[in-house]
Each structure stands twice: as structure tokens, then as C-alpha cells.
Amino acid sequence: MSVEASDPTVRGGAWRTPRVAAPSRAAAWLLPAASALIGLALWEAAVAYFGLPAYLLPAPSAVVQAIFTYRSVLISQLAFTAFAAAAGFAIALVLGIVFGAAITASRTVDRMLYPWLVISHAIPKVVVAPLFIVWIGFGLKSEILFVVVFTFFPIIVNTVTGLKSADPDLLQLARSMGATRWEALTKIRIPTALPSIFAGIKISATLAPVGAVIGEFVASNNGLGHVLIQAVGSLETTLAFAAVFVISVFGIAIWYAAEWVERASIPWHASQRGGSNTGF
Amino acid sequence: MSAIRLDNVEKTFSVGDGELHALGPVSFSIEPGERLAIVGPSGCGKSTLLRIIAGLEEASAGTVTVDGRAVTGPLAGAGIVFQRDLLLDWRSIIDNVMLPTEFRRNAGSGSRTRARALLDELGVGEFAERSPWELSGGMRQRVAIARALMCRPAMLLLDEPFSALDALTRDQMNVVLQRVQTAEKVTTLLITHSIQEAVFLSDRVLVMSSRPGRILDEIEVPFPQPRRLAVREDPAFAEIARRIRLHFERTGVLVE
Ligand SMILES: Nc1ncnc2c1ncn2[C@@H]1O[C@H](COP(=O)(O)OP(=O)(O)O)[C@@H](O)[C@H]1O
Ligand SMILES: [Mg+2]
Numbered sequence: 001m002s003v004e005a006s007d008p009t010v011r012g013g014a015w016r017t018p019r020v021a022a023p024s025r026a027a028a029w030l031l032p033a034a035s036a037l038i039g040l041a042l043w044e045a046a047v048a049y050f051g052l053p054a055y056l057l058p059a060p061s062a063v064v065q066a067i068f069t070y071r072s073v074l075i076s077q078l079a080f081t082a083f084a085a086a087a088g089f090a091i092a093l094v095l096g097i098v099f100g101a102a103i104t105a106s107r108t109v110d111r112m113l114y115p116w117l118v119i120s121h122a123i124p125k126v127v128v129a130p131l132f133i134v135w136i137g138f139g140l141k142s143e144i145l146f147v148v149v150f151t152f153f154p155i156i157v158n159t160v161t162g163l164k165s166a167d168p169d170l171l172q173l174a175r176s177m178g179a180t181r182w183e184a185l186t187k188i189r190i191p192t193a194l195p196s197i198f199a200g201i202k203i204s205a206t207l208a209p210v211g212a213v214i215g216e217f218v219a220s221n222n223g224l225g226h227v228l229i230q231a232v233g234s235l236e237t238t239l240a241f242a243a244v245f246v247i248s249v250f251g252i253a254i255w256y257a258a259e260w261v262e263r264a265s266i267p268w269h270a271s272q273r274g275g276s277n278t279g280f
Numbered sequence: 281m282s283a284i285r286l287d288n289v290e291k292t293f294s295v296g297d298g299e300l301h302a303l304g305p306v307s308f309s310i311e312p313g314e315r316l317a318i319v320g321p322s323g324c325g326k327s328t329l330l331r332i333i334a335g336l337e338e339a340s341a342g343t344v345t346v347d348g349r350a351v352t353g354p355l356a357g358a359g360i361v362f363q364r365d366l367l368l369d370w371r372s373i374i375d376n377v378m379l380p381t382e383f384r385r386n387a388g389s390g391s392r393t394r395a396r397a398l399l400d401e402l403g404v405g406e407f408a409e410r411s412p413w414e415l416s417g418g419m420r421q422r423v424a425i426a427r428a429l430m431c432r433p434a435m436l437l438l439d440e441p442f443s444a445l446d447a448l449t450r451d452q453m454n455v456v457l458q459r460v461q462t463a464e465k466v467t468t469l470l471i472t473h474s475i476q477e478a479v480f481l482s483d484r485v486l487v488m489s490s491r492p493g494r495i496l497d498e499i500e501v502p503f504p505q506p507r508r509l510a511v512r513e514d515p516a517f518a519e520i521a522r523r524i525r526l527h528f529e530r531t532g533v534l535v536e
Contacts, residue, residue: 170366176334176354177431178385187382191370268370268411 058238066242073227074246081223082250084140085212088147089205096152096200100159104189121153129218143215143223150211151204158200162193195269198262205258209251284333284435285309289342290492291328301492303328305342308486308495310469312434315461315505317470317478319524320488321533326471329493330439333469334358355435356385359428359466363440365420367412367427374399374408377426389431398426401460418449422456429460435467442477451509454480458506475524476512485520487527496527 040060046052047059054062067074103110125146132142166189174184216225224243231240263272290304303325310316320326331337333344335355344351359380367376377395380386399405402422407415415423421441428436441457442450454477461468472478478485479501487497499520503511511517528534 167366169362169364170368172331172336173360173362173366174383176336176358176360177380178354178356178383180384183383187379188368191368194370266370268413270413273413 055235055237058241062238063241063245066238067245070239070242074224074242077222077224077227077243078246078250081209081212081216081225081247084143084215084220084223085147085208088144088211089151089208091144092148092152092204092208093155093201095148096155096204097159097197100156101163103156103160104163117153117156120149125150126214129214132215133219138219138221140220140222142219143212146215146219147208147211150214151207154203154207155197155200158196158203159193162196163189165196166192194266195271198258198266202255202258202262205254206251209247209254213247283309283311283347285343285345286333287343287345289329289332289339289344291325291332291337292340303332303491303493304339306488306493306495307342308498310435310467313465313467314484315468315470315482316484316486317472317482318486318488319472319475319478320493321490321528322473324488324490325493326473326488327439330360330437330469330471334360334437357434358437359431359433359435360437361421361424361428361439361441363443365412365417365424367420367423369412372409372411373404373415373423376412376423377430379427380431386431395426395430398429398460399423401463402426402456416449418445418453421445421453425457425460429464429466432464433466435469436461436464438468438470438472440472441470443473450474450477455509457481462506475521478524479517479520480507480509480512485524487524489531490533496531497523499523 044059044061047057058066099113103113129146132146136142136145170188171184174188179187212223213225213228216223217229220226224247228240228243228247231237231243266272286309287307288305289307291302293300293302306329318326318329328337332339333351333355335344335351335353335358346355367373368379371379374392374395377398378390378392381388381390396405396408399408399422402425404415404419404422404426407419407423412420412423425441438457442453445453458481468481470478470481482501483505485499485501486495487499488494489496501520503514503517525534529536
């Protein structure tokens, strides 16, 4: 068994961390924070120095104040936007995965759906948003439908890519083990597809609030999008900035939530294992 | 299972607008309990032959029969190991070994206890709960062998299983495979392009020509099992290896 000594049984651990070394944890935190603070300070100073009126460019301190002043409105409107975004995203997720699976399963479906997918993606959705009001009327339904249209493409494309990327040798091995088509799908194809599907989900989940806000620009009397367009219309730029800030924070939260779900769902995937030992 | 017989098996692929004669005609049989090795140059149709025997691919001509019955679909009772281990990253080592038992055809054909025993037998029992990416190539291939043996196949089909390993690990794997073959009493078809490996691990070696692969020679290997690695230095072993090498030199596969 002495031969086995030459066969490194378990990877990692023994590998030395390269000299170029990742920056320390503190620096990883401090640098972006300092950079952000410097930017905000310059902004504040510029507004004061040039004496810019608030309707042109409000100072960051004024935006913070507005967020505080309008907090109850902002939060209740955020709830509305978040609901539309979540509903639209959920529908897009189900549709994207179902159609993605159908496209993978059948060449005919693939060929028939393909042009429609490309067309639907190529059409500038913002421009056709007003048509939704014509078709389904003003209100939440139109807004949700807009979110669906806005977010389903990344999910369907990534589902198809993922389901098609199973290793042919692995599928052949499964077949030799007596796997049926269904068993190969559930035990091989779907797990293989998950990393790709999650990539689509992360893109779509962060697009969803954006879609909801655009939907509210044209089709709603509620939500942060409505607040935003009203504020801009009446030159209440400070409030507009406050609304943008809240939407952005919500978008960032969604991104991290999606990452968290991803990490919990596919801890085995290379993207989740961390490349800290590879030297890059 | 009893003998597998191949009669004038041929395979032609259609590629582009032409045809590619990849294999045959070949005829031979594998007896129950036998360890047969096929050695041949790269691209001569060895993998194609193995896939045809496993029922994963249809022969263009000729017949493959098991117990006198023609093979029409994936062969039940065959465990396959490819050059790449093909372990599933999302499963622990032991769950990888359990994979074949989860397909309906093999329902109830193996327990976790069996999977554990196999991993122990192959010297990787301590990694049962680990993930594939934590293991080295040699260890991963041991797991792939355990998975192939899980449902007690009558026949083990190995397609260049150690080609991706370094020389020392490869020798070690030869020893491990021989041990597990004896313990599991499984009929084995080993495909390799290593002359030494073919002779060391088999009772009989078939030498294949370059494409389209035909059988050039059939050689009995008289050494009793189990064998020590040192048997490779035996003059009789060297003589068999030489005879195989001469075939490759005569047909221009090996040029000095
Ligand atoms: N599915 C296929 N379609 C077309 N040609 C193939 C296919 N599979 C194998 N071949 C060709 O058949 C020949 C034999 O292949 P293979 O059986 O893999 O050889 P070996 O395993 O001996 O290296 C090669 O020339 C290869 O390119
Ligand atoms: Mg091959």
C-alpha cells in the first residue's frame, strides 16, 4: 500500500496559498466603504459649493432626510411594487421552466417557439408597455404582466442551456444502468441544469423590481414607480432620489437573497465552492 | 449469465456525406467468469465494440447474443466503467455508488451496507460521506468501479478505465481491480491500449488491428490468479507482451 502515498487522497489543505495573497478581510470591507463615503462627500460638497437647487440635484443629506420624512409612504409603496415584482417573477419562473423543458424535450416545440422567443426579446418592451393598458386595462394586472414579459427570457434561455448541457457519456452510463427517460431527467439532467437555471433566476429576480417600476410608470396609481414619476413631474427631485434609493436597496437585497438560495441549493457546484485556493 | 457471443459484428457510421467503417467484422465469445482483455491502437473501434456489447449501440451487421438471445437494448447485468469516472458532483461518494439501485430496473438490488462494503473493498471506505471533488483521480475511479459493481452485474465492462492516471496509480489500480474481481467473481471485459495491463489483468488477450478493428491474434495468459505485479518481469510474461508488440510493429501501428 506504500504506492498510495504518491496518490494524494484528498485535495486542498496541502496547497499553499499563493504569495500574491487575497487582501485581508478588513481591506475587503474598508475599501469599498471608504470609496462610497468619499463619493458621497464630494457630491455633498459639490452641491453646497455650486449652490445647486434641490430640484436639479439634491444633496445626499437632503435625500436621507426625505427618506426619513416620507418613510411610511415609501415603505407602503415599496410593498406594492414588491408584490407586483414577486407575482410577475413567480409566473415568469414557472413559465420559463415549463417552456424551457418543453423546448428541450421536443424539437418541434423548439423550432416553433424559437422565432417567438427571439422576437419577444428583440422588441423594446418599454415601448410596448402602454399597449398593455389598451389590452388589459390600467392597474395591477397590466403591471404584473409587464414584469412577466420583462423577466421570463433569461429564465427560459438558461433553463434550455442547462437541460441541454448534461454530459452525453453520463447519459449513456445512466442508460446502461437501466434509467428511463424520466429517471435520466430527474437524476441527471435537472441537477446538471440547476447552476444554469440559477444564473437565469438571479438575472430575472433583479430585473423584476425594475420591470415593476416601469410598469407603474404607465399602468398604475400605486407603487414606487408611480411615486417616482409624480415626483419628477412636480420637480420634487429629492423625493425622486429617495424613491430611487429605496428601489435600489430592494434590488440589492433581492440579489443577495437569490445568491443565498443558490448557495443553499447547489453547494456542490464549482461556483459555490470558492476559488480561494486556485491562485486567481 | 453464460457466454456472450459475437458473430461477424461490424459497425459503420455515416459521417457527413460518407461512411466510416469503424469496426469489424469481429467474432469471439466471452465465457462466464473469464477475464478477457482487448488491446488495440487508438481509434480502432474498441469503445464502439464495448458499446455494442453493452447494448448501447446497434451493430451494423452481425449478431451479439447472451445465452443465445440477441441483445436488443441496454444489457441488464452489465456494469460499465469509462475512462472518465463520471461521478455526480451533487451526490456524496456513497450516494454515487447507490445511483444504479435507484433506477426502476434494479429496484431492491442493493443496500447501503453493500455500497459501504464495496467502498471498503476498493480501499475508499473512509470517503463514503465525502464529495467527489475532494478525491484524487485514482480514488474517484475506485468509486466508479464500486458503482459499476453495485447491482452485482454478471459482467464488468471496462473501457480504458486507467488511461487518465499516472503510472504508479495505474499499477495500484491494477492490483485493486484484480482483488475486487476475485472477491466479486465477475466476468470482465477490459479494453486498454496498454499491453502490460492487458496481459496482467486477463486470462486471454485479443489483439485488434487499426481501424476498422479486426482481431489479429488471441493469446492465453497462463499465470494463475491472483498475480503479483512482479509477474510482469517473468520471461514468459515478457514473451507474451513481445508477441503483442510484434503485431503492432508488423501492421505499422508502432514504428521504430
Ligand atoms: N458516433 C460516432 N459517429 C461517427 N464516428 C464515430 C462515432 N463513434 C466513433 N466513431 C469513429 O469510429 C472510430 C472508432 O472509435 P472508437 O470506438 O471510439 O475507438 P477506440 O475506442 O478504439 O479509440 C473512430 O474513428 C471514431 O472517430
Ligand atoms: Mg475508446
